Amino acid sequence: MKKKYHHGDLKNALVENAIQLLECEGLPALSLRRVARETGVSQAAPYSHFKDKRALLAAVASEGYRRFSARMRKEADARPDYYTLSLGMGYVLFALENPALFHLMFDGQLSEPLDDEAFNSYQLLVDGVEQHPLGVRKSPHGKTLGTAVAWSVVHGLATLLLNKNFTPQDYGFTEMESFVEHVLSSSLHPPNEQAKP
Amino acid sequence: MKKKYHHGDLKNALVENAIQLLECEGLPALSLRRVARETGVSQAAPYSHFKDKRALLAAVASEGYRRFSARMRKEADARPDYYTLSLGMGYVLFALENPALFHLMFDGQLSEPLDDEAFNSYQLLVDGVEQHPLGVRKSPHGKTLGTAVAWSVVHGLATLLLNKNFTPQDYGFTEMESFVEHVLSSSLHPPNEQAKP
DNA sequence: GAGCTATCTTAACATTGTCAAGTTATAATT
DNA sequence: AATTATAACTTGACAATGTTAAGATAGCTC
Numbered sequence: 001m002k003k004k005y006h007h008g009d010l011k012n013a014l015v016e017n018a019i020q021l022l023e024c025e026g027l028p029a030l031s032l033r034r035v036a037r038e039t040g041v042s043q044a045a046p047y048s049h050f051k052d053k054r055a056l057l058a059a060v061a062s063e064g065y066r067r068f069s070a071r072m073r074k075e076a077d078a079r080p081d082y083y084t085l086s087l088g089m090g091y092v093l094f095a096l097e098n099p100a101l102f103h104l105m106f107d108g109q110l111s112e113p114l115d116d117e118a119f120n121s122y123q124l125l126v127d128g129v130e131q132h133p134l135g136v137r138k139s140p141h142g143k144t145l146g147t148a149v150a151w152s153v154v155h156g157l158a159t160l161l162l163n164k165n166f167t168p169q170d171y172g173f174t175e176m177e178s179f180v181e182h183v184l185s186s187s188l189h190p191p192n193e194q195a196k197p
Numbered sequence: 198m199k200k201k202y203h204h205g206d207l208k209n210a211l212v213e214n215a216i217q218l219l220e221c222e223g224l225p226a227l228s229l230r231r232v233a234r235e236t237g238v239s240q241a242a243p244y245s246h247f248k249d250k251r252a253l254l255a256a257v258a259s260e261g262y263r264r265f266s267a268r269m270r271k272e273a274d275a276r277p278d279y280y281t282l283s284l285g286m287g288y289v290l291f292a293l294e295n296p297a298l299f300h301l302m303f304d305g306q307l308s309e310p311l312d313d314e315a316f317n318s319y320q321l322l323v324d325g326v327e328q329h330p331l332g333v334r335k336s337p338h339g340k341t342l343g344t345a346v347a348w349s350v351v352h353g354l355a356t357l358l359l360n361k362n363f364t365p366q367d368y369g370f371t372e373m374e375s376f377v378e379h380v381l382s383s384s385l386h387p388p389n390e391q392a393k394p
Numbered sequence: 395g396a397g398c399t400a401t402c403t404t405a406a407c408a409t410t411g412t413c414a415a416g417t418t419a420t421a422a423t424t
Numbered sequence: 425a426a427t428t429a430t431a432a433c434t435t436g437a438c439a440a441t442g443t444t445a446a447g448a449t450a451g452c453t454c
Contacts, residue, residue: 028306032411041434043412043435045433048431052411052412053410108300145383152350152351156353159353163303204402228440228441229441229442230441
């Protein structure tokens, strides 16, 4: 390929290389200059497409959410009979497969205004839970607390596994996937009835 | 107070000021030079006490875990009859009261070798769950998955509330504390019996 | 007192995010 | 097709950061 003054697709190339760098060398290695260098443009070139470094990271996170949604859907489509459980497994597996990206997405430091792509991901999970109710107690005001519980379990499990706060081995499991499935089904498929307040 | 060449207690002062800065202006504002300046010493002074910036941050996180444990114990001691639930509430409330510190503690980027203080915090929660079993299904190998579930819910809830991924208002609650209590008790106090595998 | 050593300072280096000023290629207009 | 305009890039600079090397100072031991 030829070396052109105008790259032609720099914006996407920057995001792509940023993701590459992020997953290969981690967040600390992700400098704007480095991304630019790796993309073959000068240090200030990214500023034609992104206001900030944070804007680049936001774009990276946005792409992350796109893949996140896809990963969850893939898992859920494969097991429609366990829709909610599969969504959750997709959630956790994505985190384990893309640690740095997942971390960036949920870092909080950047996403002040909630991205569309992010919102869609959340909605996927929320809708899944709402449409496949779990038998969890309703809140006093009639909205299902189950969504909050499910989201919390899934997100917490993903985070704690990432940080190696515990491992499947700690619980006698040899395979990650089996462990995740058991943990999630423990909390996502509670018994039919509910105890008193 | 007098301006001495030898500070006398610089190591602790640095950690203290770092925490201050962290909570007041956030992680991005936390530079080694800034902490040194605020403490009244020169830019390279911290290197007499910390190998790295990461070492300083690790010390900050360690102090964070100390306060974290205290916060959980305080809550649990106040309601011994709801021991596990209270531990969980302490967990979440600490996160909400010390957002940046909590974030740093669980960032993962630093704590490769698990700190003692950190381990103690975790053990507090784990022991709490183990000693006050929740009736959650056991794993095939006999260890309680309940610990993983409980830890996940609590950590996920803390994280998602911090990131404002949802709010108590979304579920019709006006008070944070009440919301947290309901979510946690939904998942920490499941009904007595358990459904089939 | 003399000397040791931990503690702290000053000076410097490479790297980073960011901006201002210029350059070049593409698109728009004529 | 020539000119113009505009978007996409480059170079060069600035302040701030993490970190190291070399030196100064103070409190300790003998």
